Amino acid sequence: MLEIIFIGLSVGSILLLVALGLAITYGAMGVINMAHGEMVMLGAYTTVMAGIWLHLGFLASIPLAFVVTALVGLAIERVVVRRLYGRLLDTLLATWGIAILLQQAVRLEFGLSFFGKHIRGLGPGLQNVTVPPALTGAIMVGGEDVNVYRLFIIGVTAALTALTWFIMYRTDIGIQVRAIMRNPRMAAACGVNVQRINALTFAYGSGLAGIAGVMMSGFKTVFPDMGTSMVVDGFLVVVVGGVGSLLGAVFSAGLLGQVDGSVASLTNDVLARAVVFGLVILIIVIRPTGLFSFKGR
Amino acid sequence: MSIKRRDVLRGASLTAAGLLVPPLAAPFIRTARAASPVRVGVLFSLTGGLSIIEKSLSDATLMAISEINAAGGVMGEKVEVVQEDGASDPKTYNEKASKLIVEDDIPTVFGGYTSASRKAVLPVFEKRDRMFFYPTYYEGYECSKNVVYTGAVPNQQLSNFIPWIVKTLGKKKFFIVGSNYIYPREMSKVCKILMKQNGAEWVADEYLELGHSEWGSMVNKIKNSGCDAVLSNVVGDSVVAFYREYKNQGISHEKLPICATVTSEIEIAAMGPEYAVGSYTSFPYFMAIDTPRNKAFVQRYRAFVKDPKAVTHHALESAYFQVFLWKQAVEKAKSVKPDAVREAVRGQTYAAPGGDVKVDVDNLHTWLTPRIAQWQADGQGKIVNAYPHPIKPLPYVAYGETDTNLYCTSKGLDVAKLRARH
Amino acid sequence: MTAALTIDGIGVAFAGFKAVDGVSLVIEEGELRVLLGANGAGKTTLMDLVSGRTRATEGHVFLYDREITNRDEHQIARAGLGRKFQIPSVFKELSVRANLEVASCRNPHVFANLRFGFSRAQRRRVDEVLALIDLGDTADQPAANLSHGQTQWLELGMLIVQDPKVLLLDEPTAGMTQAETHKTAEIIKSLRGQHSIIVVEHDMAFVREIAERITVLHLGRVLAEGDLASIETNEDVRRAYLGAAAGHG
């Protein structure tokens, strides 16, 4: 029983890890960022590249991945997303295009493969990330083997959630972000530099995805398409939780994770996926605004 | 500002127009081709999720062709390649196959990886009677006169594997796990037959969505199932997550080994060998096969793809040698016509990197040598068991086909035998 | 005289706060009633209750002798009640004429509307109203191109085409210039007699121009009711409304 709860908790934390960045970019900014999964992918590739070219360890890649993906996010915001605020569904389509571009960029080694140049760590194949031995294997807790890496992910997710909460609710920038969330024009009238805050928020959301990428690289496979399925799960979590509600995202990730984990343990993984999708539909039908919601833009 | 925007708009529309005009005209312009009499199609996914494997198959095929051309070509003619991208999507596969066959009028195509892609292109080849060389291990139950199958069928991966696990490793209780599609399900069917024959049993037969990477509950089930070996038919990128989760839940391959039918050098390199050390895979080819011929092959491949760390694997080797089988058939028949190639390729033998192979005269599948390898810390398999010689492919082995009682012969499928079975 | 709209002790509470608390009103057929009240007095909420946007927790609403309490908006509309919103709402991407045409569909069912064009009578009516609201020149432009005042008139025009028995007008002159306000008053006065009308307004000049009978709401209750003169001299109203509304100027 304890094992099942732990698995559910861990599935939930992985969902939350990806959803956290989305909860920021979608919830706070009204941008459906379909390229969020590709940010996760870039984070994972940063880990791969840092290992090969800079001989950086796994843990050292975390801040690096944050910076790299945040910068990419910043660039995307500057070039594309900025022109699309308020056109929710257009952001979906444009970022879908960006997602394809990013996947191809990695697959084609940023175009160098055309000139017969190859960069190790890029290209269409699977990549390897070495996880420090301390994070592999299991430790005994109360007579049960507990997966150390999953514990680590739960810890990182908790820390990032706490950090995000702190930024959003306890700092000046957070107040400005929340002001923009509720009424961007009013916020602008009150002297908030909306453009700057939007750019920072988007970069931060992307950076979180980058960290998620580092985490994923340690136990999933690193390849150019790895992000596609993650972004969908992430959106389901955010929408079920209630757009713009950090607490909602935490709660819904926990809920969907537990449902997935326990159904998978009791029956099978395919049914578990089906139940999760069904549950998501049910929740949106019953509470279209999500479990936790407030009226935003 | 407004002028600027209008300029941008105009620029964009010009770009769009520029992009649109040539394709619109394309169907009407017949480009004059330097018509080599020897043209082949190459159809693998260069984009999309499956390109992680299929790109390497495509590279191996192109390498074989360039080697043939360097050595003077086929019947004195350089082989001309028309390549298309299957885009990891059966719809695209189907469309590109018909492009190669109907539009370009190419008699022989090398390609395909998943069963879904093969099934999507098959009608195109059969209706127009062209040849398709398919390099991937697959589930069997197919008897097309338009396909030369150069990968393993279940009996070539399992007939030695299960008995060896039971007798040599002393394992009696299997947990069967696979991706949720036809190949793993069919493999599991053959496994169960062999388990019964060898006095072993299975405690579970579980499936996961293709591409699924959340293994927490499945590995937990394995741990609590009381099995003493895991038979894995898990495919693709799920494999990496599986082996990692396995170790991270504290299971060791020493006590409870994963015995896999799909895990190849590619996945081992991606997960990091430390997660796989001690586990087993059954394939006709491993990169570690210690012959000068194979070592030279690996070196040539690495040079060809300009990647000193590139790995070779079973489907890749098949993708490579099947081009030579085709070359020999063409030279024997002195024709590239599909009919002629089909008849000439029957019984062709070739000294492939992994050992001798032969196209079966009856069912157009390939004689291969089953091998079992145990994965080592360097990411290579140590071959712990091998047949002394290639064995006959039996695509209907799950339905009672044996060496002496063939269902699929050069005359086609013997329906009566299959019917008797049902 | 028959009662066109009867509101009987209606009320609603939001999280314990009674926004409208047992309001009763009777609008006679053909009457033009002005609803006055400070911000938060419950005017818009009362409109929401009557038109079905908000569900009442107590009381009843009758349109002539038909009860419409807590029905869906479209059922209430079909029963003969039209409403104009405080923030003008028109179909921005449709032409001005199309806006009116939508309102002129008599049969609300989808299959009944699977036909082209509009009857001669409908088209004539649309043209008349276009003339009345002075938008004849812009009839083929998208409604998004209209000025704020024109948008208000277009919405008013849609209500006229819809031809309901009872009209609820929520601040029809909000944001208008003096000339526009005057024009609006003319339009509304031209409707008097054919429709029973409730107007919510702050602009006392406008109220003076159109008002016959006035009801004053305060804190969700009816404070006073009577003609202009009696309301203007009512002590309670002076204290509650004019005092509180001083900020409105």
Add this chain to the structure above:
Amino acid sequence: MTIQRRLDYLCYAIFIVAILLVPLLLGDFWINRMSKFLVYGMLGVAVSLCWGYAGILNLGQGLFFGAGAYMLAMSLKLLSNTSMQQGSDTPVPDFMLWNAQPGAPTELCCINHGSWLWLPFQSQWFGILMGILLPVTLALILGLIVFRKRIAGVFVSIITLALVLLVRLVLIDAQPLTNGFNGLTDLGTLTILGYQFDAYGLGTYYLIAVSLALVLIGARMLVETRAGLILQAIRDDQNRVRYLGFDVPVYQLFFFTVSAGIAGYAGMLYVVAAEFASPTFMDLAYSITMVVWAAVGGRASLLGACIGAILINIVAATVSETQSFMEAWKAVIGLVFVLVVLYLPRGLAGLASDIGERIEARAAARAATGSQAAAMVAASRRAP
């Protein structure tokens, strides 16, 4: 009738004539390929109707497309000779024999649990009927729930998205019934009144081209009715429409269902042209791709969305078959998506109407200056 509308109708006429004439210029392969692309065009119409006119962004259009495709494919599968060859007397799909337990009866009724569901598909007409009926019914049920609950905007998109993922999952898992991941291949040929629709033949092309023309005209007529006008009003402001007395969910439901029916019909036609049905029809990426086609063409224009879908596919096919773009063509397509959303928010149709307006304005200006010049000339003549 305004000039713009007249031009609009002219575009429809040109398009329809073009698709009827184009096969005269094409070889077998391009006829087949264009057949498929016209089906995509039909999907563009369905998306535009739902999204551009009703304001409902359905990210699960693939569900209806796939449902239509599978229904017809099931019938055609039973007509295929591979079903007979694999060791059974009555037509049973080959994969059922393959998945069957040893010793199971080889009858469609009872070879496995649920195989009886295939029984009515022995009639080709049942398959054709279901190809429309199933998507329509699915849309009705889904729409009833969603629109009555006044769920709108991105939430509808998320529900449809989750639904298509759910159905795809179940479809793949029900392998003994559906052949799972491999889909239904080796199909028989659709035969109507003795005529066989060969995938590469002109017959199939014209079946699809005429269907597309009819769907296009039908959809256009539909949005020109009063109901269509009301629908667009709903897209702009639901509440206003409610207060005019219309039952908004019924209108949304009606057009959502029509759109689903078109998508289902497109699915059937696709099966005829491509000769297989696959669970990838229900891939999320495919559904999103359809939406992007419509966006490129112009979501608010039925013809625009239709042409957009066809053009994008021609571009994609051509770029991907250009040797130097072989591996990069998806990046090119991605770039086109981004550029279109940024610079052509109303798609190619918007661009076309802008150009039309500019030409009109310029012509008007020229006419004005022309008459001015003539007046000056006249004036100068009069001068001594």
